Amino acid sequence: MAVWQNQLRVIDMPLSTIQHQIQSLYDLRLSHQVEDFLITDRHFLSNIASDDNQRQTPEKLVFCEQDDELLVSLYLAEEALDQLSSNDPYDHLHGGNIDIFCTVLEGVSHFVYLIYNATHDRPVSRLELEVQAEVDKYFLVSRLCDSQGMRIDRRRLSAWLFDYCRFDPALKPDERARYEFANRIARAFCKRVRNTPDLDHRPDSVVSELRRFYRMRHHEKFDSALGDRPMRAP
């Protein structure tokens, strides 16, 4: 695993906490830390990203394979990191920081999912990355609210994340379609977890289900979310 060289910034914000939370939720062991792969220089991003659509995005995972080596960098906009470090959601999650928290969480989620699959020699599609990031947002926000004693309506959280989100107008049609489809799959999966009675009242079984879903491959994952088969409830 390698990283595009860039001035690495010393950070005082919850990136590592987010990574830890994701790894803990899914029981993942990784030997790479997201901070080591972080870039914040937009010009540097435009130099290394082959994407012809140079949108002003606050978060982007850049990766490619070169000589059997995976090159990875996670770009997060300086302003996003500043907002998060001055308004730490792990101190208090609220309407002023939940959106930027989810944006950064999405980047870290992409990073963790890519690294996990790469270290297991498994290919990953962009659609899978998006689906998993949406599921991560839903469950990490839910757990964070629980830990801070906030009651959050799961259905409303689902609607906020998957039904009423605002898409960047500069997204290309295929990007937007991918996001919309990922939303649909993630919403279906989260709804199934919510609606499986035995799962809903037993946190351990929810975690088991999430870990199984995380390790599923492309089609298996989508079938699990959209299919009719009941989820496993021990």
Add this chain to the structure above:
Amino acid sequence: MNDYSEQPVLIETTSLKSYFHDSISTILDKNESDVGDDTRAYLINLLQHFSRSDRFFEWFEQRTTLRPLALLYGEAVQARNVSERRAMLRRLGDVALFVAGIFRPSLERKVVGVDYYINMGGGAYDSLSDSLAHTGKSSLNWQTFKELAGNFETIVDVLDEFAESSGLRGYPTSTVGTILRDNNIELKENLKEADNFSDGCLAKPATRH
């Protein structure tokens, strides 16, 4: 309530297909559109095919509905084999073309505008054409889909003109009625629910970059 009795349109024709043929050909010729015979035939067949609403709409998630283009795209992406993928791409292109052309005024009032349909539909036909060109073993002509992709916007304009001149938009056809029911009314209900969000956390919409 609209008074449709003031918009009498009597169409004299031997068949629906010949009506579509004459109307579309007239518009294409008048506009001097550079659209080949096979593509014209495809367009006329498409109109005839979708003249039955049960072919346009699908039974999905326990109701008759028109699936979003994104979902059709998703099915194409995760298709298990080439023929399934082609079928989904064709359906995506056909639906995008039909909706963008026949229901254009309705799209202009929505967040997702006609450009989205043009990009998605044109992209689907283009991918389908590439896929067919590589095998050369299909009853479908890849060049027709290439032409549909390349002229997607022009053909949308032709269908728009056809819908306008045929008086189709003045009538509450079952197709129009179902689209309104499936999109507008449901959308309003959802937005109403969204307005009722009481959690301060979720007051502003999430953004996807």
